[in-house]
Amino acid sequence: MTITAPAGTAHARTTRTVLISGASIAGPALALWLHRYGFAPTVVERAPAPRTGGYKVDIRGGAVEVCRRMGILDAVRTASTDMEGGSYVDERGRTVGRLPAEIFGGRVEGDDEIMRGDLARILYERTRDDVDYLFGDSIAALHDDGDGVDVTFESGTRRRFDLVVGADGLHSHTRRLVFGDERRFKRYLGAYIAIFTAPNRLGLTRWETYHARPDKLVSVYATAGESAHTAKNCFVFASPEELPYDHRDTGRQKELLAEAFAGDGWEIPRLLADAADADDFYFDAIGVIEMDRWSQGRVVLLGDAAHCASPASGQGTGLALTGAYVLAGELAAADGDHRAAFEAYERLMRPGVELNQRFAAGFAREMTLSSRWKIALRMFMVRTLPRTPWKNLIAKKIRDDLQKAAHAVPLKEYGRHAAV
Ligand SMILES: Cc1cc2nc3c(=O)[nH]c(=O)nc-3n(C[C@H](O)[C@H](O)[C@H](O)COP(=O)(O)OP(=O)(O)OC[C@H]3O[C@@H](n4cnc5c(N)ncnc54)[C@H](O)[C@@H]3O)c2cc1C
Incomplete structure (x- = not known):
């Protein structure tokens, strides 16, 4: 070098x-x-x-x-x-709508995910x-x-x-x-997130599946680098108050997650149960440092x-x-x-x-929606987006906001930085 x-x-x-x-x-x-x-x-x-x-x-x-x-x-x-894209499924696992990865990620040519x-x-x-x-x-x-x-x-x-x-x-x-x-x-932003590696129960390949419930969102994804047998199970739930727990107490965090999703349908019980064996279990409040x-x-x-x-x-x-x-x-x-x-x-x-x-x-x-009708409205939008004449305008709006944020830091030329 x-x-x-x-x-x-x-x-x-x-x-x-x-x-x-x-x-x-x-x-x-x-x-x-x-x-x-x-x-x-x-x-x-x-x-x-x-x-x-x-x-x-x-x-x-x-x-x-x-x-x-x-x-x-x-x-x-x-x-x-x-990733190729993702789909939303309803309570019975039926696909409500599918979107390509670029729209989900607000990416343009050259952007990537790793x-x-x-x-x-x-x-x-x-x-x-x-x-x-x-x-x-x-x-x-x-x-x-x-x-x-x-x-x-x-x-x-x-x-x-x-x-x-x-x-x-x-x-x-x-x-x-x-x-x-x-x-x-x-500053707490009102929700918790958990993610861990689990068996690939939905048989996904370079695909993400989402299921929304009031105040909750579950997603499962398998990337190109994931083995055919594993996936990531991700859970988000809204909570008006911060939950008291010890950051080092993974057992308690798994209990809190199970309590938040207790009684929920779709594949949630099986996906949740996999947390018990996960050695990379991550659980934290969603918040910003100011x-x-x-x-x-x-x-x-x-x-x-x-x-x-x-x-x-x-x-x-x-x-x-x-x-x-x-x-x-x-x-x-x-x-x-x-x-x-x-x-x-x-x-x-x-x-x-x-x-x-x-x-x-x-x-x-x-990230989470507070009622069934709000979820129904979002599912309607996801379902109709690929057919709507405003598809490109909506995709552009998502992309433009993210791109503005992604280019927000000016990159000065600090000498011959490219020499390696
Ligand atoms: C579930 C989840 C999803 C995310 N998705 C995205 C996304 O889609 N896009 C995106 O851009 N970002 C995403 N992020 C955020 C992204 O992961 C972080 O912003 C990024 O990793 C920050 O990097 P960092 O090096 O500052 O901190 P971290 O990645 O948090 O690394 C901190 C390091 O410090 C080490 N450490 C901690 N304490 C000590 C100590 N006392 N002594 C020595 N070492 C210590 C830790 O072990 C760790 O290696 C996501 C985060 C999470 C949790």
């Missing part, structure tokens, strides 16, 4: 050490860029190894361009979910030879004395870094250590840790990738002045983040 200096950097940079907490999307993407600009990144990840699996995430607009500049776009395309774990693997494989990865560890404490940050790891190791970046997700540990309790920053500032001293937040836009936005991965690009580029362009870099990073990212979060709040309200 060639180390490239961004425009405006006339001399070779003195190496600066950066600790990044979190090795999913934002962390390794930042590490890739920092290494390319001559920094020395270290990534600490709580999980014992790179976390595979997960759910499908969109790569649209600016994120596609960032992947191209990172040199990973071909690998992303190879790992595409390659499993989060596949993208994390691609980023890890591209960086592991150049970046120091510490798996199975976490920051226990940090002290910023103005000239550097002393970090104590849970393993007991102590090290000093020039900068620390919290890329450790919605429930960021770094954010809690430096900025305070998550409740100060999280902060006045993303940095304090020599510590800065990135990706979901800074500004989670929630699964409802379909844009969290894109924001993590573009944020990593902008943060690294500004750090390099400021030639060591982290204050100037953090300020520019926020100024460039914030309008796009806020647009995506507004979008998420609106979409979260529409």
